[in-house]
Amino acid sequence: MNCIDFVKQHSDEKSCIQHFRRIKEEKGIVCARCGHTSHYWNKAHKSHDCKKCGYRTTLRSGTVMESSKLPYQYWLYTIYLMSMTKKGISAAEVQRQLGHKRYEPIWTMMHKIRAIMGLRDDKYEMDGVVELDNAFFKTHNDESSDEPTKRGRGSQEQSSVLVMAKVDPKPGRPRKHKKPSAFRYVKMIVIPNSSSSTMNDTLSTYAKPEVVIKSDGWRGFNKIKKVSAKHIKKIVPPKEASKALPWVHTMISNAKRNLLGINHHTKDEYLQNYLNEFCYKTNRRYFGVNLFDRLLVAAVEDTWYGKLRYNYG
Template sequence: MARNPIQFQAGLSLPAFLEQYGTEAQCRAALYRHRWPKGFVCPDCGNTTGCRLSRGLYQCHHCHHQTSLTAGTIFHGTHLPLTTWFLAIYLLTQRKSGISALQLSRELGVTYNTAWKLKHKLLQVMLERNQSERLGGRIEIDDAYLGGERPGKRGRGAEHKFPFVAAVQTDEAGHPQRVQLRRVSGFTLAEVRRYARAAIVPGSRVVSDGLVCFRAFASLDYPHERIITGSGRASTQIPAFNWVNTVLGNVKNAITGTYHAIRGHHAPRYLAEFEYRFNRRYDLKAMLPRFLTVAARTPPMPYRLLKLAEPYA
């Protein structure tokens, strides 16, 4: 049986990573290229001429504004060396199931709190990047929840459950191309309409189960196929939902196996992590430089904001 070329691709090895990003100078040069690919641009006035000062700052020749390489990016105000940041990015992008903050702290040699803040800032980059992407073509869609078993109400509407939409775009041969994992406030017609307008290309063919809220797709003129699945194990084995069920199984296994439990207001970032890696799995070697380009354009994310609940998206 032939090997899956995506699954068995070489990726970026640790020796290759260290050869490219093993020193602070290499990391600074790489970040400069990704932030200013055509040369320095003043973040204040947009002028394209400047000079580097002895303190490591860059000064605009026009308005004399001074800025650092990391100012205004996700690395803003960091006291960590860029080599630590780059190694964290490497570990997050090259591991299929992710890495916990505790394990990240051990591998980076930093405290747990530092690793947690660093990790969530990087997940924020993934989250913000994902929001601009939409699915199109044939799309399998399902409702899903995160959260463990607790006393009280069970199933839909349980307070400890966090709802999200899982969607998989497939090609004509039925192979998965891209996924979306987006938290929603609940499974209502209004909320699914909001999700559809933001995340699904008009005219896409949507396949869903019989949940009432998914009728929103028909009201928005999407070609919509509703399949009444019933409940129980048999409902997860319907061929039309093969890939969305597979993705959901992988997501929940990754979360329970790597993180064990997550807080609801952080759920969008953890979902974004899986979505980001899955959609870029075709070229593992390019994932790190592509991430750097986005990170250099992602606004700073202070710790106080990391602790707040994310907007539904």
Template structure:
């Protein structure tokens, strides 16, 4: 769906409300009080009512839009711009497109959408052959005298990120040939270089039957305890170009994207920007369906899934 089709399909607030109701009902509306899934729509109230306990659920309740005072159409337009742009859009540019007076409001809106992207991808684990490595992303720092800044590993200017790529070759059923394309990516900001945090990252994102490839970092010594096989190779140009090819391509592309659009990113928000990058990268072949998939990510009741 391009912007012209978007404007035709969602010309006003009511069209967005109708679409959101349809999407929520397809995904099943869940009662917050009794967890019941039998709901019927009260047209006069614009709400669902639970058939079991009578509890009412508003259109935004349980979604990422809950407690937001912005019109639904503003949300839809923001989602459209964030999905139609291949690399991304800055809050300043989106503010200009929306004609909104407050930058902070638009900035917060975009981060809530990025949070939904991250929560959606968190529902899926990586499996098969997986590449695992770490990358260092530049972040904004406070005004510190340059001589007091560390260099290299542990620098205040950089944030350590675990990068994971499911690189299992896909076989074409018609030709029998295997594709070299990577399927899914994940990136997680790390707070330390300790093995314990790497272990938690592996447990939270890899299936036990996975085969993991990495370099010989001392932080990776326990990975084999959580997967079927862990293959370690000495870090070098050949390893970067072959064994860990996809994670390094992802790191390079992410750095180029973030630097080109956002310039300076505070460390505590880096995860949100990486979530957006991975969400769009993992759905790079969705085309016009990407907007529809993001709508589902926004309305999904993660409070219920995480219980």
């Protein structure tokens, strides 16, 4: 869907409500009280009322919009803008385009959408051959913001991120100037520290035990064999690190560039959300215009409320 079609089809709040209603009905509504599956559409309350017991399921309940007061049109447009902009879009820009007075509700809405992206990607476990690296992202935190010695707001720090890039090795002899493998999926998980037990816990959460790990032999990965089928260490001088693990390095530099494009100061507690967005879009890079519909379905389908591990303010 291009932006002209999109605007045509979602020109007012009513058409946006219809769109969300259709997605919910396609998925099927189950009464939380009696388990019945047929419902009346209650126009006045924008809810599905159970035909058996009358229990009311609002359009927002169990979706990313639960407890939000923002119009449905805002949600639809923001999901559209976030899925259709390759490099991402800032909350200030979305706020400007929606013409909303306050920044915070828009910012919160976008972080909730990023959380949904993370939740979707969590459903896929890494397997096959995975290039593994520990990256550091520049972030800020608020804790030491009163310290006069630090410039600007908050102190600058490095957030540790475990990066996994699933690759398919190309058969035959490696060709000059070409990467020896094809890139498939990426996962980036913010971790509290760089100890080997954290590395192992994180990897075993997001990868299957039969995974084959390629790393640069860094000491934090010393025990990675315990949670994988095989650990291939490619020990090279730091200058050649990108040759040994080409895709994981490409992904790290792309993510850093992407983050800088959206906002200059990423707070440590929101870093995971931004990484979710980067990974979600990278993993669906061939979806094209379908990305919007897919994200919309995820936002309506995933009964995420209360079990989100991501921050959104």
